Structure formats: structure tokens, C-alpha cells
Amino acid sequence: MYNFTLQMPTRIHFGKGQISHLSELKESGSKVLLVYGGGSIKRNGIYDAAMKILKEAGLTVEELSGVEPNPKIETVRKGVALCKEDSIDMVLAIGGGSTIDCAKVVAAGAKYDGDAWDLVIHPEKIQGALPIYSVLTLSATGSEMDEFAVISDMTKNEKWGTAAPCLKPEMSVLDPTYTYSVSKKQTAAGTADMISHTFENYFSFETGADVQKRFGESLLKVMFKYGPVALHEPENYDARANLMWAASLAINGLTRVGNAPAWCVHPMEHELSAFYDITHGQGLAILTPVWMEHILSDKTAPIFAEYGRNVWGITAANDMSAAKEAIEKTREFFFTTMELPKNLREVGITEQTHFEKMAEKAAAGCVGCFVPLSKEDIIEIFKAAF
Amino acid sequence: MYNFTLQMPTRIHFGKGQISHLSELKESGSKVLLVYGGGSIKRNGIYDAAMKILKEAGLTVEELSGVEPNPKIETVRKGVALCKEDSIDMVLAIGGGSTIDCAKVVAAGAKYDGDAWDLVIHPEKIQGALPIYSVLTLSATGSEMDEFAVISDMTKNEKWGTAAPCLKPEMSVLDPTYTYSVSKKQTAAGTADMISHTFENYFSFETGADVQKRFGESLLKVMFKYGPVALHEPENYDARANLMWAASLAINGLTRVGNAPAWCVHPMEHELSAFYDITHGQGLAILTPVWMEHILSDKTAPIFAEYGRNVWGITAANDMSAAKEAIEKTREFFFTTMELPKNLREVGITEQTHFEKMAEKAAAGCVGCFVPLSKEDIIEIFKAAF
Incomplete structure (x- = not known):
């Protein structure tokens, strides 16, 4: 720690x-x-x-x-x-x-x-x-x-x-x-935003920050459980209450301190919003599984596997298999369960004119990232998310 | 919530x-x-x-x-x-x-x-x-x-x-x-104390406080993992760090608020310390499994089963079986893994003269308890812990 x-x-x-x-x-x-x-x-x-x-x-x-x-x-x-x-x-x-x-x-x-x-x-x-x-x-x-x-x-x-x-x-x-009157679209985007905050604070190579990692997993379990409930029963008090409290705790420092994470997806999404004024949570949901796949390697597989096992109950013994399954679960949650837009075209980004400039700016924000991303990495991620 | x-x-x-x-x-x-x-x-x-x-x-x-x-x-x-x-x-x-x-x-x-x-x-x-x-x-x-x-x-x-x-x-x-120089005895007692705080905040009949329950389970997992490490490797930084941070978070409100628990074991232990000046954490460890068994019923079994499944990975489908297994795991952890004294005689309480008076006072502190305890209940618990 x-x-x-x-x-x-x-x-x-x-x-x-x-x-x-x-x-x-x-x-x-x-x-x-x-x-x-x-x-x-x-x-x-x-x-x-x-x-x-x-x-x-x-x-x-x-x-x-x-x-x-x-x-x-x-x-x-x-x-x-x-x-x-x-x-x-x-x-x-x-x-x-x-x-x-x-x-x-x-x-x-x-x-x-x-x-x-x-x-x-x-x-x-x-x-x-x-x-x-x-x-x-x-x-x-x-x-x-x-x-x-x-x-x-x-x-x-x-x-x-x-x-x-x-x-x-x-x-x-x-x-x-x-939050009872929050629309389906905003409920899904808000849930994606809080999940992304939790991810950004959770993924790190630090092995001694158990309290923070277990807390991160706790918040993810709550969000995965109650996101869909809030989507389909907008006036379910426990769903709205748990999402509200989990969102506050996801970014108040509690899961970040001592774990030394470094945010990766938010800097990329900020460029999407800056150039196309899209809904932040939708942008995060689109980029997250693509980013996970882009940085998946023998070095990161154990981290994604730990997430999969502790949050989704994945039982695969092999880290790479468990990691792939965890990424697939994440993708399914965003795009099937929460009905979020699956790619940039679905949120109205129909051309790639600005990707190079956006990537250049995002790369500046990704210095010291969980897995460092170059301008070229980010262009690839934007294209894969297109 | x-x-x-x-x-x-x-x-x-x-x-x-x-x-x-x-x-x-x-x-x-x-x-x-x-x-x-x-x-x-x-x-x-x-x-x-x-x-x-x-x-x-x-x-x-x-x-x-x-x-x-x-x-x-x-x-x-x-x-x-x-x-x-x-x-x-x-x-x-x-x-x-x-x-x-x-x-x-x-x-x-x-x-x-x-x-x-x-x-x-x-x-x-x-x-x-x-x-x-x-x-x-x-x-x-x-x-x-x-x-x-x-x-x-x-x-x-x-x-x-x-x-x-x-x-x-x-x-x-x-x-x-x-905390590197803290003795084995005090390390074990301190770990029992923080576990007891987490239990007291965790056990409740409230079903909508998921964030708080998952956080409580997170802290318990950390304590169960690192308590024995600190006992045998007193200078293991990650063990001492996780125990230190978990102990602070166990009682700063984070796991209690919204969950409406009511403390049961502490009021009983305070009487042991008040009459016999014993080490608080040792008293808590001795009383906890006895208390769990005393209040185990069809009504409380699902609560103890949830604890067993989420913290110890118990797989028994039947709540009563899972609850009994969870209590046994707790007992084993305190008395075998952490080498804590198993009963009141082992901490020098060799007679039962004051049990009635102690129970009368403790019962006043157990009003509104997770499962309310009468003076007679508490006498039984003290005797079973003897």
C-alpha cells in the first residue's frame, strides 16, 4: 500500500x-x-x-x-x-x-x-x-x-x-x-460513469492495497446489481439509493488512495465530449471494453482476471481466459443489459476527421496511465470504438 | 437503506x-x-x-x-x-x-x-x-x-x-x-477487536444496504487474510498496513450508516473488562462465537449464511448449514489461527460470582440489539463462554 x-x-x-x-x-x-x-x-x-x-x-x-x-x-x-x-x-x-x-x-x-x-x-x-x-x-x-x-x-x-x-x-x-425521474438513457449513462470511475481507481499493479481493491469490487457488485433494476423500475428506492451512495464513494478518494491507479479512459472520453459534445457516460461505456482489449497482455491478464473472479464469480483458472471472460461480461453489461450505445457511430460520430488531434491531446492526459497509451494506441482505440 | x-x-x-x-x-x-x-x-x-x-x-x-x-x-x-x-x-x-x-x-x-x-x-x-x-x-x-x-x-x-x-x-x-513491535498477544486481540466492530456494524435485518454490507465483507476478508500474516511476520508491511486501514474504516461510520445495526457483543464485553480488567479484544473473541450460536435461529440463519458465503466462500445451499459453517469458521479463526484464548477461564476469570450483576448491566446496553438479549440470555452466554 x-x-x-x-x-x-x-x-x-x-x-x-x-x-x-x-x-x-x-x-x-x-x-x-x-x-x-x-x-x-x-x-x-x-x-x-x-x-x-x-x-x-x-x-x-x-x-x-x-x-x-x-x-x-x-x-x-x-x-x-x-x-x-x-x-x-x-x-x-x-x-x-x-x-x-x-x-x-x-x-x-x-x-x-x-x-x-x-x-x-x-x-x-x-x-x-x-x-x-x-x-x-x-x-x-x-x-x-x-x-x-x-x-x-x-x-x-x-x-x-x-x-x-x-x-x-x-x-x-x-x-x-x-433520481426517480431520471430517464433510461441518463440512468444507463450515469451507471456507466460510476462504473468507469471505479475501474479507473481499481486497476493498478499494486498488490498490497487489499482494502481499496475489495472496496472497489464491492462498489462494482452494487452497480452491476442495481443498474438494471433502476433502468426497469425507476422508482425502486433501494436501487436508486445504492447507486447514489456507490457513485459518491467511487470517487471520494476511498478506493484510490494507497492504490496509486492512473486514469486512462477518462482522458480519451474527454476528447470525444470536447469535439462532439456527446454524453460522457455513453462515451466511457463505448471506450472501456475496447481499451481493456487493447491493453490485454500477459502482464495485465492477472489484473482483469482478479476483477472477473471477484466481481463476476468467473471460475476459469487460466488468467488470460478469465480476463477475456471478464471483458466480455463488461461489454455485455453495458451494451445488452444497460442498453447503452455500442459504438461511436451510434452516438452520432460519423467521421474520423479529428481522431488524430484528439489522440494527441488525450495522450498528454494518459502519461503515467495504468498501461501507458501513446497517440497511436489511442487512435487505434478510437477506430476500434468507431 | x-x-x-x-x-x-x-x-x-x-x-x-x-x-x-x-x-x-x-x-x-x-x-x-x-x-x-x-x-x-x-x-x-x-x-x-x-x-x-x-x-x-x-x-x-x-x-x-x-x-x-x-x-x-x-x-x-x-x-x-x-x-x-x-x-x-x-x-x-x-x-x-x-x-x-x-x-x-x-x-x-x-x-x-x-x-x-x-x-x-x-x-x-x-x-x-x-x-x-x-x-x-x-x-x-x-x-x-x-x-x-x-x-x-x-x-x-x-x-x-x-x-x-x-x-x-x-x-x-x-x-x-x-505496529511492527506489537506483541503476538496484542496483534491477535487487536484483530479480534476490529473484526468484532465490523460484525457489530454488519449484522442487521436491513436488506437494502448493499454498499455497507459489501464494504463490511471487504474489511472482514482483509482482516481474515492479514491477521495471521501479522501474527507470524510482524514486520510484513502490507499485513500491518491493511490491518491498520481496515480497523479505522471498520468504525468510522462507513459500514454502519444506513444499515441500522445495533451492537450486541461490545456491551457484554465491557462488563467483563469492568469487573475483571481483561484485554478487550480477547473478551470479544471469546464471546462472539458463543453469541452467534445463542442467537442462531431460522430468522438469523440467512444473515449468518450471507456472511459465510460472501466472506468465507461457503457453498452450502441451506441457510442453517451455511450459518453453522460460518460460525465454525469464525471460531476456528479466533482460537486456532489467531491463537486467542478460547474461554473466560483462559483469561483468568475462574468464578461466576458477578455474572448476574454483569448481565443486568449489559442487558441495559443491548436494548435495540440485532437480536435483543435479556439478562437471562446474557447469563447463558457468559456461562457458555466460561
């Missing part, structure tokens, strides 16, 4: 009705910037419920709405301007990971003199942030309990992740019933 | 050499009360290393030494007096769970006007505490990352646990090499 430092300070209020805890925002001042997306929270009543609690707690609320599924730097800039003009004390995101990511960089931008894009490409410039709160409405990214945020500048086809300890939310409300 | 609130704010610095982070204590002021036990930290060099770092950081240090294995209220009172007389800013425990528990109640006592024993029997009276830091030297209780403390008044044969959010340490240093 490698040395690590870990702190998980976010106060989680989990369960039905926990939105009442929004009254706790008083602890951070009186002026709230409420950040949300396309307005679904107005249709499903969460907006009204939140506003009532905030007002009863004596808080005043400014709003930043219209956060995009791949949140754009222009929206962040608008939020930062609001914070500075109105001396906002704290930021409250109500939505999925995109909304929370946007709120995080707004909160950091409010404490920064330059342009917020600096904070996306130079995380070390984040020197502070307004207190961040969230009410989660989509189980996927884990942003509600982590220090990461991903922001895009579509004018430049750039999508990058940033991170800082001060971006961890003070408090997040996780009410599984808020 | 039940509703819950969870916060795990303790900053963990895990790994070899992480004691250097003691310089961070500056964040809480300048005057430290250093709390430790019988002086082993002076023999193994940890005391000198800590003092050097603290002094270089400009901190002044008062000392409370001689904390007992079952820490006594008299020692807590001494520490509280020191804090009040010398305007101590923070408390630093270097030791195992007993030392950290003592430091916690000292820290709370420093902020309380009455006698510190009040805070043990009335946790709700804990209204604040000095910042608490720890350097862990024994993997067992999880006190380094939780809100609990157990203190005894041996003059009254009383041993009670108290708890408050402000008792969670600010920061804990977990260096697995500091």
Missing part, C-alpha cells in the same frame, strides 16, 4: 426528505448563488422545496440557471460575475455532476482575480473558494463528495478536469427519490 | 514516515498536551521523533503519561486538570485506542465545568472539545477516526462508551511500521 493523505470532510445527508438540511446554509452567511441546469428542478418541485427552506432560514438567493450537460466556461464566467457583483457568500448547486462542477469553479472563480479558465487548466491557481453545497439529482459523477470539476471551452474543443481540496462540498443532500 | 448523516472529517496521513505531519499541529495553537501509555513510545523512538517535530514547529509540550489499557477516569481527571491549569490548546495522543480514548475525554473535559465522568455517562453533556490529534501505534479500536471513547471507573466496576462529533480527531498519523 502506498503512502497517502485522505480527508472526506463533506457532510452527507442521505435519504428521503433530507433537503430540510438546506437550512444549515446559514452557517456560511446570508447570500446564496443557486446554480442549476435546464429547469427540470422547477418541473419536479425540488426548486420550490429548496427556495422555501432557504427563505425560511433567512437566506437571500441569486440564480445561475442553464448549466449545460458538458458545462461551459462561459456559464462559469457568468456565475463568477454574479458572485463578485452581489457579494455572494456561498454557492448551492441543485442538479447532477455538471451543475455541481460548474458551481465549484464559480465558487473558486469568486476568490480569483483573473479569468476562471485559468483555474481549469492550472488547478494550482485555485487558492480558495466560497463554501459549496449541493443537492444531487443524478447518480453518476460523484462531484457531490469529491474535489474535481470538469469544464469545457467548446470554442476551442477543450474539456479539462481541475481539482483542489477547497472544491469538496461542505454538505451534500443525497435524496434517492430525486 | 435507512436515512443517515455521515461526516468523516479526520485528515489521515497514512504510511511510513508520515509522523512529519505533526508540524501541522501549529494550526491549533501553541500548547500541546501529549498523552501516552506505559512508555513503549520512549523505547521505540516514536516519542523522540514526535518531540523533535513538535519543538521544531515551535510548540510547547506538557505530558500525561501512564494511560492504562482500560483507561481510567482518574487519569482523565489528571489530564483535564493539566489542560485547565496550563491553558492547553490541543491534545495529542500517541498510542493505541486506549490512549486516544483517554485523550478524547480529556479534550472534552477541558471544555466542561463539572467532573469528566459526567461526559462518560451523559454523552449529551459534551458541548465541545480541544482539537484532538493522534499517532496510532496499535491497530484495533478505530478511535483514530471515530467519535467514540470508552472509559472505566474500576472503583465502581463501570466501563462505558461515550461519543460526540467533536471527539473525531482533526488529524491522525497511521504509520504501519509503528
Whole structure:
């Protein structure tokens, strides 16, 4: 097990009705910037419920709405301007990971003199942030309990992740019933996203991080069990609850620290989203089995075999056979069980014009990867996923 | 899954050499009360290393030494007096769970006007505490990352646990090499303690807390794998590291919240320690299999069977058979593999004079237990463990 430092300070209020805890925002001042997306929270009543609690707690609320599924730097800039003009004390995101990511960089931008894009490409410039709160409405990214945020500048086809300890939310409300209305498409994509996070933290050559590996397998078992249940019974509480909690734990550090993994698939997917604005979780699902096959070797077979045996109960004694079976199980889960699009053409990417440029950029993010990927490797993976 | 609130704010610095982070204590002021036990930290060099770092950081240090294995209220009172007389800013425990528990109640006592024993029997009276830091030297209780403390008044044969959010340490240093010198006896007892914590959080009739149950099984697998390794290879880093991290995670809330378990074995063991001052982990190991057998029924068999199948790989299809096999595996692990004392006589309890009084007190702590235990049940368990 490698040395690590870990702190998980976010106060989680989990369960039905926990939105009442929004009254706790008083602890951070009186002026709230409420950040949300396309307005679904107005249709499903969460907006009204939140506003009532905030007002009863004596808080005043400014709003930043219209956060995009791949949140754009222009929206962040608008939020930062609001914070500075109105001396906002704290930021409250109500939505999925995109909304929370946007709120995080707004909160950091409010404490920064330059342009917020600096904070996306130079995380070390984040020197502070307004207190961040969230009410989660989509189980996927884990942003509600982590220090990461991903922001895009579509004018430049750039999508990058940033991170800082001060971006961890003070408090997040996780009410599984808020995800009852999530569509089949988004439920499947969100499940693929959390599975991908777990994979990225799990696959490593470290043999002494048993706690982290067993925890990773635990989360995968939960996701494989409840993903299909949520798809077919959208109001199954236990399915929504387990997916929600598993997604938060998949990326809050618990499975990563001491295991020294290095993310491989996310850097490639970020290029897909940056150039084609596709749904992140769908991109991850398409790339993951192709990536597994591309890097399968005598060296990686034992790692994929361990995953197959401990998560899928594969019994093949030979590592290469067990690894191949595990990859096949993963593929089946994404494309048959979860009904996710199988290749890039199915998500509307009909030509390969940008693959070379995308691969060049992704390769920069794959340095120190579980199995290092060159530009040429990545082009091959994109083509195999086409 | 039940509703819950969870916060795990303790900053963990895990790994070899992480004691250097003691310089961070500056964040809480300048005057430290250093709390430790019988002086082993002076023999193994940890005391000198800590003092050097603290002094270089400009901190002044008062000392409370001689904390007992079952820490006594008299020692807590001494520490509280020191804090009040010398305007101590923070408390630093270097030791195992007993030392950290003592430091916690000292820290709370420093902020309380009455006698510190009040805070043990009335946790709700804990209204604040000095910042608490720890350097862990024994993997067992999880006190380094939780809100609990157990203190005894041996003059009254009383041993009670108290708890408050402000008792969670600010920061804990977990260096697995500091446990290399832990004796076989204490390694086995510590492993039994962490296993018992995991059991107590794991066994429940809740069927929707999959994340928590899978995490509990993960921790048990790690403990069952590495307990014997640490016993026979005391300087095996991965064994000491996995046991250390698993012990912290077993009781920091992660496996308990949402699963609504209720502790059964600890209340019984606390009476054994209160009346006979035995080693806590040994008492837990002796009682656990007897307790399991006592409550085994058609209703509990599926729960023990799930444990057996998921942790021990038991394949019996019939729940009662699988449950019995799981209990037998547990017994074998404690008494054969870990060489722990098998019954109360082996830890020096040679008469049953106090069983009735002990059972009466333990029964008060077993209200709302996984399977409720009456005074008569507990007497039977004590006798079967004799």
C-alpha cells in the first residue's frame, strides 16, 4: 500500500426528505448563488422545496440557471460575475455532476482575480473558494463528495478536469427519490460513469492495497446489481439509493488512495465530449471494453482476471481466459443489459476527421496511465470504438 | 437503506514516515498536551521523533503519561486538570485506542465545568472539545477516526462508551511500521477487536444496504487474510498496513450508516473488562462465537449464511448449514489461527460470582440489539463462554 493523505470532510445527508438540511446554509452567511441546469428542478418541485427552506432560514438567493450537460466556461464566467457583483457568500448547486462542477469553479472563480479558465487548466491557481453545497439529482459523477470539476471551452474543443481540496462540498443532500425521474438513457449513462470511475481507481499493479481493491469490487457488485433494476423500475428506492451512495464513494478518494491507479479512459472520453459534445457516460461505456482489449497482455491478464473472479464469480483458472471472460461480461453489461450505445457511430460520430488531434491531446492526459497509451494506441482505440 | 448523516472529517496521513505531519499541529495553537501509555513510545523512538517535530514547529509540550489499557477516569481527571491549569490548546495522543480514548475525554473535559465522568455517562453533556490529534501505534479500536471513547471507573466496576462529533480527531498519523513491535498477544486481540466492530456494524435485518454490507465483507476478508500474516511476520508491511486501514474504516461510520445495526457483543464485553480488567479484544473473541450460536435461529440463519458465503466462500445451499459453517469458521479463526484464548477461564476469570450483576448491566446496553438479549440470555452466554 502506498503512502497517502485522505480527508472526506463533506457532510452527507442521505435519504428521503433530507433537503430540510438546506437550512444549515446559514452557517456560511446570508447570500446564496443557486446554480442549476435546464429547469427540470422547477418541473419536479425540488426548486420550490429548496427556495422555501432557504427563505425560511433567512437566506437571500441569486440564480445561475442553464448549466449545460458538458458545462461551459462561459456559464462559469457568468456565475463568477454574479458572485463578485452581489457579494455572494456561498454557492448551492441543485442538479447532477455538471451543475455541481460548474458551481465549484464559480465558487473558486469568486476568490480569483483573473479569468476562471485559468483555474481549469492550472488547478494550482485555485487558492480558495466560497463554501459549496449541493443537492444531487443524478447518480453518476460523484462531484457531490469529491474535489474535481470538469469544464469545457467548446470554442476551442477543450474539456479539462481541475481539482483542489477547497472544491469538496461542505454538505451534500443525497435524496434517492430525486433520481426517480431520471430517464433510461441518463440512468444507463450515469451507471456507466460510476462504473468507469471505479475501474479507473481499481486497476493498478499494486498488490498490497487489499482494502481499496475489495472496496472497489464491492462498489462494482452494487452497480452491476442495481443498474438494471433502476433502468426497469425507476422508482425502486433501494436501487436508486445504492447507486447514489456507490457513485459518491467511487470517487471520494476511498478506493484510490494507497492504490496509486492512473486514469486512462477518462482522458480519451474527454476528447470525444470536447469535439462532439456527446454524453460522457455513453462515451466511457463505448471506450472501456475496447481499451481493456487493447491493453490485454500477459502482464495485465492477472489484473482483469482478479476483477472477473471477484466481481463476476468467473471460475476459469487460466488468467488470460478469465480476463477475456471478464471483458466480455463488461461489454455485455453495458451494451445488452444497460442498453447503452455500442459504438461511436451510434452516438452520432460519423467521421474520423479529428481522431488524430484528439489522440494527441488525450495522450498528454494518459502519461503515467495504468498501461501507458501513446497517440497511436489511442487512435487505434478510437477506430476500434468507431 | 435507512436515512443517515455521515461526516468523516479526520485528515489521515497514512504510511511510513508520515509522523512529519505533526508540524501541522501549529494550526491549533501553541500548547500541546501529549498523552501516552506505559512508555513503549520512549523505547521505540516514536516519542523522540514526535518531540523533535513538535519543538521544531515551535510548540510547547506538557505530558500525561501512564494511560492504562482500560483507561481510567482518574487519569482523565489528571489530564483535564493539566489542560485547565496550563491553558492547553490541543491534545495529542500517541498510542493505541486506549490512549486516544483517554485523550478524547480529556479534550472534552477541558471544555466542561463539572467532573469528566459526567461526559462518560451523559454523552449529551459534551458541548465541545480541544482539537484532538493522534499517532496510532496499535491497530484495533478505530478511535483514530471515530467519535467514540470508552472509559472505566474500576472503583465502581463501570466501563462505558461515550461519543460526540467533536471527539473525531482533526488529524491522525497511521504509520504501519509503528505496529511492527506489537506483541503476538496484542496483534491477535487487536484483530479480534476490529473484526468484532465490523460484525457489530454488519449484522442487521436491513436488506437494502448493499454498499455497507459489501464494504463490511471487504474489511472482514482483509482482516481474515492479514491477521495471521501479522501474527507470524510482524514486520510484513502490507499485513500491518491493511490491518491498520481496515480497523479505522471498520468504525468510522462507513459500514454502519444506513444499515441500522445495533451492537450486541461490545456491551457484554465491557462488563467483563469492568469487573475483571481483561484485554478487550480477547473478551470479544471469546464471546462472539458463543453469541452467534445463542442467537442462531431460522430468522438469523440467512444473515449468518450471507456472511459465510460472501466472506468465507461457503457453498452450502441451506441457510442453517451455511450459518453453522460460518460460525465454525469464525471460531476456528479466533482460537486456532489467531491463537486467542478460547474461554473466560483462559483469561483468568475462574468464578461466576458477578455474572448476574454483569448481565443486568449489559442487558441495559443491548436494548435495540440485532437480536435483543435479556439478562437471562446474557447469563447463558457468559456461562457458555466460561
